[in-house]
Amino acid sequence: MVTKVSESYDAELEEIKKRKLLELQRKMEEEKQRRIQIEAILRRILTPEARSRLANLRLVKPELANIVEQQLITLAQSGRVPVPITDDFLKKLLAQIYEQTHHETHIRILRK
Template structure:
């Protein structure tokens, strides 16, 4: 996708957000107030501006394709990139290869979080404490 195509998509999305924010609260499907929707629109514009500054066109294109497939992963990557930019840890624009590395790191972290096994034991019919075990041994 060329920069012109991305710009057209951004303009269309911005127009859509403006149209939604100009709708009255009763017409707004989320029930959010005009203030909240305009705040969300400003935040989206700020995120887009920051990402445009820190990503090369190829990296921005890849991130857009990722967003189409998995919204949550693209949002996680964007959040990391914005955090790195705000803490001045980026020295140059992020290339597509660097974005791939970041995607790999995000995927590994998500796999680790998903692979954790949590065992919640609840009281009940089992031998939950030493007293139950002692009572059982007395009967023998």
């Protein structure tokens, strides 16, 4: 009787593991497809130099690269920027983002 319960538990555990694995694989495939779509859009709206700069940014700061990609896609789709987006425009956009997000830290030491 103990072995039947144990076998039932093991089978149930294996089923849960299978479902979790399938869900993880599905999510990874969706993310891969989303990434392919984004890359295709970026190829259409960016010059090769701008794409290269964005790829370098992705290596250093992936979160920032995601934000910049979404902004570029939104700007291009709404027609607010000329397509293709040049490296100079991307530099200006990155400088603006840096100014908005960069907070300089000042440390004051007061001596008695």
